[in-house]
Amino acid sequence: MPETQRQFSLVAGEASGDLLAGLMLDGLQARWPAMKAVGIGGPQMLSRGFESWWPQEKLAVSGYVEVLRHYAEIAGIRRQLRARLLRERPEIFIGVDAPDFNLDLEAGLRERGIKTAHFVCPSIWAWRPERVVKLRAAADHVLCIFPFEPALLEQHGIAATYVGHPLAKVIPMTPDRAAARKALGLDPDAEVVAILPGSRRSEVRQLAPMFFAAAALMLKARPGLHFICPVLPNLRPEMEQVLGASELAGRVTLLDRQSHAALAACDVTLIASGTATLEAALFKRPMVISYRVNSLTWRLVMQRKQLQPWVGLPNILSGEFVVPEILQDAATPEALAEATLAWLASPDKVHALQQRFCAMHAELLRDTPTLCADAIQKVLAR
Template sequence: MTVRIAMVAGETSGDLLASHLIRAIRQQVPDAEFFGIGGPKMQAEGFDARWPSELLAVHGYVDALKRYRELSGIRRALLGQIRGERPAAFIGVDAPDFNLWLEGKVKDSGIPSIHFVSPSIWAWRGGRIKRIARSVSRMLCLFPFEPEIYEQAGVPVSYVGHPLADVFPLHPDRNAARQLLELPLEHRIVAMLPGSRQSEVRNLADTYIATAKQMVERDPGLCFLVPLATRETRAIFEEALHRNQALDLPIRMLFGHAVEAMIASDVVLVASGTASLEAALLKRPMVITYRIGAWQYRLMKRMAYLPWVGLPNILCNEGLVPELLQDDATPEKLAAALDAWLNDPDRRAALEARFAELHLTLRQNTAEKAAEVVLPYLRQGAA
């Protein structure tokens, strides 16, 4: 009997994570079939995408409200297909706002529901834990401190590690990255990552440019790399360079190549998010920053109950790297914090050692470990 599995993955990161899981499950169940909502990487593994994962890419509360009826219709249509086709299990990959409702309905229909990538309930949405407990048969967590939260709430949970830790090298080759990007081996280089979304780049571009100006005044030999994910974000940063009359700054914009830019750099200025974890896994000293609308920041600050927002600090349970957010994200403070890293090799070496320990903790062969957890549910659902 062929084992069939329904899946929903949102956005590019979920598509990649799900494609690895599909491949790992197929190593144990070669004739397994997968269907639902997915992207091109999942489809390359033979996934039957009834809808493309890009449909779930929602940016902010306003966009979510505008598209509520459309997304709700897709979700109900997929639920009908799952109830009709009775797969052995359902796996929701990330996209919690879409998946948790669906997982609850699927679970109520007698089909095991597994959620891959814990929502950030440890950051500011702890009230979600009761909903999660009702919705999922098992939660798969990427971070080692997360399972305890679910165990206390009676939610079956497994720690499977973080996929980036499997992919990134334990010892990145800085010289090779500089040669790839055609950069001088002897220069001091600052990577500046303002984020992947247009709103993030708009909020940070002027500040990043002003920070570079201040740093160059003190050290004219510095070089700056700014990797940007899309043509739109590149255009926003270019406009900021013109607006700030900064075309003569030693700033080189890259189309993509964020990982290579961080490996090549001596220090990283990074917007809070997954990129800060990438910087930690690449053993780079960093300064974390972020700017959003004033009312949104007040709301998030009121909901937060951790002393840090950056994943490196949260995972190490220590303020290892500076976080300069909102009104504290001034060019003067950012430049001073970056200069402090550049001028203290002993502090950089100590940080790299801590990040190497973190890397080993997160390196768990995530896809294979997740597949091992999923397999008993497939046998149960197919029985």
């Protein structure tokens, strides 16, 4: 096909997928400069010339109950997207994470002769192992971000390539805390806690009140603390409302996005389980991981289908609890405050943790954009 006619399609359903897809687009555009990329994506993808047919926020819901509430709209988007892709027939469809949305879409496109790839292996090694059957039907190739995944997928007859974790390339091995604090207008000597309750509206509703309540308890114990909280623009009104109902007036700086600046600047973070915990590890920051979902979601998914004792990526990659996880009913403001303050009182433990995180960073660091482009080129050549 002439270079001017190349068209790839991508779908990234949330902020973490947008970052991954944006970096992959760097590799694809370097390999095919005249390519056109279309589908559903966020600001990182849009900044690279991506054409998004629906706002990414339409897909950013989590949990069984929350997904059920939005099911009709999400299913409608997927039907319309599938129909459009079958008309336009891109050379390849690449689903970026969001397996509940992307795997069925990929399978339907693949049945109709469109090549497919899936970027980020679903966490079949952690929970929901039955997804491997769906993945095998959906993807011609899987791009893996953790080094142990290709061998696991090979056992199930799935072609895969380890491309490193894109975040390991984005985040410096030695973050500049002083520069981050200067950029954010923070006192260079203050004790700073970053509060990251998640990038989905459902997470803000579930976690932000609890995280801010924990912060209020921390402040009573250490009055000099300062808190920073990155927030997506579309969630800012809701976050401001939660903050206004807390005891933290004037003590929390809300940041427009800037989660990486917040992690670089902080001494410790109270953080929702998810990709952000790996970002915190790559920034070499101690953390307390927490999560709380609808009780039905917890019983149906986490308690019944979890294969490992950990939910946080730093712990999963380390194979042990290197940072605390305080989940569901155990996640009280008192427990979160106590665990977060413990890091501030334990500089030796923080130093040891940072050494572990440096080794993790080195293992995940690869030329991800180029390796993604190499893998996609091989799929196209089949």
